[in-house]
Amino acid sequence: MNKDIKIMIELQAFWQVILQERKNIERFNKSIDFWKTELAGKKNTRTEIQSRIMELKNRQKTGELELHVSEEKIKKLEHKKTIIQTQKEFSAVDNEITTVRAEKNALEDSIIVLMDLIDTEEKTLASIDAELPAMEKQVGNDIEMIKSDIDKSEEIIKLNQAHFDALIKDLNPALQGKFSKLLSSKNGIAIAEVSGDVCTGCNFVIPAALTLDASKSDKTINCTNCGRYIYK
Numbered sequence: 001m002n003k004d005i006k007i008m009i010e011l012q013a014f015w016q017v018i019l020q021e022r023k024n025i026e027r028f029n030k031s032i033d034f035w036k037t038e039l040a041g042k043k044n045t046r047t048e049i050q051s052r053i054m055e056l057k058n059r060q061k062t063g064e065l066e067l068h069v070s071e072e073k074i075k076k077l078e079h080k081k082t083i084i085q086t087q088k089e090f091s092a093v094d095n096e097i098t099t100v101r102a103e104k105n106a107l108e109d110s111i112i113v114l115m116d117l118i119d120t121e122e123k124t125l126a127s128i129d130a131e132l133p134a135m136e137k138q139v140g141n142d143i144e145m146i147k148s149d150i151d152k153s154e155e156i157i158k159l160n161q162a163h164f165d166a167l168i169k170d171l172n173p174a175l176q177g178k179f180s181k182l183l184s185s186k187n188g189i190a191i192a193e194v195s196g197d198v199c200t201g202c203n204f205v206i207p208a209a210l211t212l213d214a215s216k217s218d219k220t221i222n223c224t225n226c227g228r229y230i231y232k
């Protein structure tokens with residue numbers, strides 16, 4: 001086999017490892033982002049519940065004040081009833097009392113509903129508070145582990161890049177530029193084997209004469225379809 005082709009095959013192998021590890025790092029970073037988003041989401045939910053509880057409690061307080069006002073009003077009306085003279089006046093006050101009582105009942109009902117809502121929200125908050133520290137710890141540990149995987153991948157990349165950089169110096173300088181260009185395009189594959197009459201880089205049938213040339217050791221051939229270096 002052609003010496004340059006042999007070197008390119010080796011370079012390609014180093015390059016494949018580098019590309020694979022880059023993909024791994026991308027995946028690892030996505031995992032880190034995922035866990036950070038999960039945790040932030042949980043904390044957001046917690047903040048939202050807290051502000052809902054505060055709002056509900058304010059409404060409860062307002063309701064209780066209104067309740068107090070209507071109780072006072074009823075008291076005053078009851079007192080008025082004891083001092084009025086005519087039957088007409090009496091019925092008017094009595095009607096007013098009925099109206100205020102109805103308002104008071106409605107207020108009481110709405111306060112009970114509010115209290116139920118507050119209770120439900122507080123239970124949810126408590127369960128988030130119970131699981132949040134463990135989740136934070138778990139996510140922290142997971143991220144540390146993923147970071148150490150990233151470090152490992154970076155080490156592998158460094159090592160293979162060093163091998164690559166050292167070896168590419170042995171490649172015929174006239175081929176280096178095109179080879180590097182192919183590596184950074186063409187899905188990172190610059191050299192492909194010919195299987196039968198098919199370039200495995202692009203899966204296209206190449207001319208038989210080219211296949212023959214690809215198997216000769218004195219020639220450096222490129223696929224007529226994809227431009228990759230080919231060998232047989």
Ligand SMILES: [Zn+2]
Nearest residue numbers: 199202223226
């Ligand atoms: Zn091809």
